[in-house]
Amino acid sequence: MATITLTFDNGPEPDVTPGVLDTLARHDLKATFFVIGEKLAMPGRRALSERAAAEGHWIGNHTWTHSVPLGQREDGDGAEAEVGRTQAELGALAHPDRFFRPFGGGGHIGPLLLNQPVVAHLTQGAYSCVLWNAIPRDFADPDGWVETALGQCAAQDWTLIVLHDLPKGAGRHLDTFLHRAKDAGHGFRQEFPDACVPIRRGDIQVPLDGIVSHREA
Numbered sequence: 001m002a003t004i005t006l007t008f009d010n011g012p013e014p015d016v017t018p019g020v021l022d023t024l025a026r027h028d029l030k031a032t033f034f035v036i037g038e039k040l041a042m043p044g045r046r047a048l049s050e051r052a053a054a055e056g057h058w059i060g061n062h063t064w065t066h067s068v069p070l071g072q073r074e075d076g077d078g079a080e081a082e083v084g085r086t087q088a089e090l091g092a093l094a095h096p097d098r099f100f101r102p103f104g105g106g107g108h109i110g111p112l113l114l115n116q117p118v119v120a121h122l123t124q125g126a127y128s129c130v131l132w133n134a135i136p137r138d139f140a141d142p143d144g145w146v147e148t149a150l151g152q153c154a155a156q157d158w159t160l161i162v163l164h165d166l167p168k169g170a171g172r173h174l175d176t177f178l179h180r181a182k183d184a185g186h187g188f189r190q191e192f193p194d195a196c197v198p199i200r201r202g203d204i205q206v207p208l209d210g211i212v213s214h215r216e217a
């Protein structure tokens with residue numbers, strides 16, 4: 001028996017997010033949606049995140065373009081262009097703890113996630129930086145990720161899992177995953193485990209050396 005925290009990244013997507021919300025509602029579970037700013041700004045999409053928030057889910061910031069990982073940007077920055085701009089677009093949709101999740105190619109945790117100006121932006125802006133400890137790669141393995149995820153959840157006490165409300169993401173088998181996780185005796189929490197939150201409300205919790213690029217702009 002273990003605890004699972006569900007997060008869905010890279011939406012909102014009109015063909016996927018509503019189904020994910022329906023499934024979560026049927027299971028009476030709350031999650032967090034880390035949205036991409038430029039998607040949120042597209043016509044019709046904000047309503048999807050407004051529905052999620054109205055149903056008790058938390059909404060976080062997942063950069064404006066989700067293009068180059070912040071630690072690999074040529075300009076060594078991106079604080080305003082990727083993080084600040086998305087937070088402004090979120091407006092009242094944002095959780096008060098100002099959740100921000102960086103990204104790395106395929107979920108890799110390393111110095112590619114952040115850079116110094118972004119860390120300064122996060123601490124000065126009282127953001128909470130939310131990482132993860134399980135990536136079952138639903139986007140690459142839309143049928144097989146359920147087994148991968150169940151194995152990851154069984155292997156640790158508290159799993160913060162990254163899924164995606166994308167057309168190739170977790171939507172189709174989410175119901176199966178949730179049933180099987182419950183059958184395995186796992187419980188669910190909306191909160192994040194401390195080990196996955198290196199910055200909480202602007203306060204740095206652990207040395208960030210491993211997740212911040214030190215390359216000069």
Ligand SMILES: [Zn+2]
Nearest residue numbers: 009010062103
């Ligand atoms: Zn992402």
